[in-house]
Amino acid sequence: MSKIIVLMGAPGAGKGTQARLLQERLGLPQISTGDMFRALAEASTPLAEEVRAVQSTGKLISDDLVIRVVHERTNREDCKSGYILDGFPRTTVQATMLERLAVEQGHKVSAIFVDAPFEVLEKRTTGRRICPVCGEIYNVYFKPPKFDNACDQHPETQLIQRTDDTAEKIKVRLETYKQQTEPLLEYYKASKRLFKVDGMRDPQKIYEDIEAILTGDD
Numbered sequence: 001m002s003k004i005i006v007l008m009g010a011p012g013a014g015k016g017t018q019a020r021l022l023q024e025r026l027g028l029p030q031i032s033t034g035d036m037f038r039a040l041a042e043a044s045t046p047l048a049e050e051v052r053a054v055q056s057t058g059k060l061i062s063d064d065l066v067i068r069v070v071h072e073r074t075n076r077e078d079c080k081s082g083y084i085l086d087g088f089p090r091t092t093v094q095a096t097m098l099e100r101l102a103v104e105q106g107h108k109v110s111a112i113f114v115d116a117p118f119e120v121l122e123k124r125t126t127g128r129r130i131c132p133v134c135g136e137i138y139n140v141y142f143k144p145p146k147f148d149n150a151c152d153q154h155p156e157t158q159l160i161q162r163t164d165d166t167a168e169k170i171k172v173r174l175e176t177y178k179q180q181t182e183p184l185l186e187y188y189k190a191s192k193r194l195f196k197v198d199g200m201r202d203p204q205k206i207y208e209d210i211e212a213i214l215t216g217d218d
């Protein structure tokens, strides 16, 4: 059965890193609500201004807006054989919507929890740098680029840092995560659809763990 792979985990746990590997190897689209809203925030419209303001605080965007965006995106042709959700659902309302969507689209939902201790999340987020051309994710502590602040594949391009990747914002993001998103782990666990991977392993090894889980869950 075609699958919706939900990547769960705290800010900086490694959802995006794994979602990119899954997309590359399984050929399923990676749908990151964080990336979609960062792109949307670049426009100069009142909605973009609103999204920018919320994202920069580390709090969540309204369920109504997120649900509309996810509904529209996942009904496109490239999602017919399944897709990878990175950063969605994050609230009970969003999880309920996803259940309906999965039935409507004929997909099975499997949630992968990338488990990383809170102590490492600050370094993972403050040290993160991203290539604006290809989206490759680096880290000055754990995965430095070959050239100083430039992408390995696009050496002419300077890497960027997210505005919410500051020590101060990470506190808010973690708090938001604990209050609104962490309870969803129990929800998926209760219906035996939660699979945990050790987020402290090497990213390639984590990917192999996820691949084994998905194969066994078919």
Ligand code: AP5
Pocket (backbone or CB within 6 Å): 009, 010, 011, 012, 013, 014, 015, 016, 017, 018, 033, 034, 035, 037, 054, 055, 056, 058, 059, 060, 061, 062, 066, 086, 087, 088, 089, 090, 094, 124, 125, 127, 128, 129, 137, 138, 139, 140, 142, 143, 164, 173, 199, 200, 201, 202, 203, 206
């Ligand atoms: P979003 O963009 O989803 O941010 P997040 O959940 O805080 O997660 P991150 O992207 O920070 O971390 P990640 O787990 O993807 O880690 P990564 O792989 O990059 O959301 C941002 C904002 O958008 C929210 O605060 C909210 O405002 C809004 N939003 C988004 N979705 C929403 C929703 N559904 N509802 C409402 N609002 C929403 O890795 C992090 C770093 O660690 C990198 O530098 C990487 O190189 C490194 N790293 C990764 N894996 C490893 C490893 N195994 N070992 C060592 N280093 C590693």
Ligand code: MG
Pocket (backbone or CB within 6 Å): 015, 016, 017, 032, 034, 086
């Ligand atoms: Mg991410």
